[in-house]
Amino acid sequence: MKTCAACNVQFNDGVQCGGCKQHLDFGCANISEAGWRRLGANRMAQWKCPTCRMSSPAVPAPEPASLETILSEIRDMKRQLLSLPTLVDDIRVIKDELAELKITCEGTSGRLDEFDTRLAEVELKASELGKLQETVNCLQADLARSKYELATYEQRSRLNNVEIKGVPVRKDENLFSIIEAIGQKVNYTCPKSQVNYISRVPIFNSNEKLIIVSFLNRYVKEDFIAAARAVKDLSTSHIGFQGSSQRIYVNDHLSIEYKKLLSKVKIMAKEKYYEFVWVKHGKIHILKNTNSKVVIIRKESDLNKIV
Template sequence: MYTCASCGSLHSEGTICSACKQHYDFSCSGVTEAGYRKLGDRKNTWKCPKCKSGSSQSGALSPQPSQLDRMQDQLNKIMLQLATFASVAEDVKIIKRDVGSLKESVEMAHERLNSFCDKVNAIEAQVVEVQKVAEEVPVLKEEINKLKQELRDRDQWARANNVEIRGIPLKKNENLYEIINRITSLCNFSVRKEDINYIARIPTRSAASEKPIVVSLNNRYTKDEFVALARKNKELNLLNLGFGTAGSFYVNDHLTQFNKELLRRAKSLAKENNFQYVWVKYCKIMVRRTDSSPIIFIKSEKDLQKIT
């Protein structure tokens, strides 16, 4: 342990003056412990504040000891403040460096934020366009449905003069005109060759079913009368037609595939919901719950919802 030459306190570590060889604690020496350690070899030349100020010289002009003590205290305080300022200055450098890094980070974040804002603005513009398109979708769907219905109506209209006959067995070297002539004779109805545009068997989706016969007449009213008489005739069967086998055949309007499927579904729904009548006239599908109920025309899948 050492006794401080200035304040008299005991201390284990402190400074040693190279001039007077006195021991001082760090508080009285005017230097911090860290600052003293940084001196390295210069510790051997370190002088206390008294030796630095030449207070060891004697003379008539030398200040009084009390004054020297006060001056020493002031110097000690100044040295302590300077030591503190040195530490603060180092801290300021570190803070300045950190602030510079923070500034760079902020500028980079600002650039990224601007880029992000640009992307958000672009996305918002795209969303506005998508919303406009979305608003147009129902209108476009309605237009498409109208066009589809027009095409279906035209397709059905092209078959307005056609009669479709199902259930006639296919024979080798058959004469379709003779078959049609026998059918019209059974119906007490006359159709000349010049009244017929063409007669042909048409393929079906099911390979196992008989190919129906389609008769295209030149006059729609002739076709409507033929179909109406055939539906009323109770003698239309394969035996009376000369096939030698029992069985029925059917004379109907020539519906498109879409309308055939629509008719099938209409019949199924009518049965489920107790509708008494489902029929086709002038290539139009109609349903009716009772004799006094209004007629419902089925032209699209949406119309099927009316059969409830």
């Protein structure tokens, strides 16, 4: 509890004079509680009671300025005004530059709007190109699948065929007699009843012609190739040809696509030090060594298996 210095009444909340440091209630201090709260800490510390305000010394009135002082101030003002025309010119130049800048900004704004429009068009075209690329990718995948299926079908149609290379063409030749002679040399009898057809087929960019034999039974064809491959030195001299002897090769009849694939497999197998490459049942087989597993190559993407 505090005692008011003016009315000697005790109170809980009031003010304190910053001059005499005495406490007053809000009524004797001539200030409301809300007004006191709004003063803030600094102004509360400087607040003075009515008694202290009345006892404060009066501020002496200023003496009238002399004529010399007034003239001196006028001269200072004139000196300051000397630079006014230059300042006005500078302001005018700045104003002109601001006007030019405004025109430039307006033109730039127009170009930016144009760029935004063109950018939106480019983004739209890019979106359309993205969709078109997806379509192209799907078509390419379909084409690759169709090419693989076609190549597989062409090779499947040759599963009963044997390709014989190295037998020279003779006038009035009997191809059945040549097959019989080869059968005698490799110890495999092949009756005509097992042959569907036999014919000569030209080799691309060569005067040589292959002999293609189509068997009715695939197992007969496989046995015939196995017997021929067992004879490592099979040549034209073994089947009645006179003159210089040349090697005869008996293999599966591969399509053009499979022959290209076989060439790529042989090149990669050599680079990766694979020991064996062969064709069986119309499929390309490779083996790195006797301790590794056989890898079958059916399409070009399978070349990734050669590691």
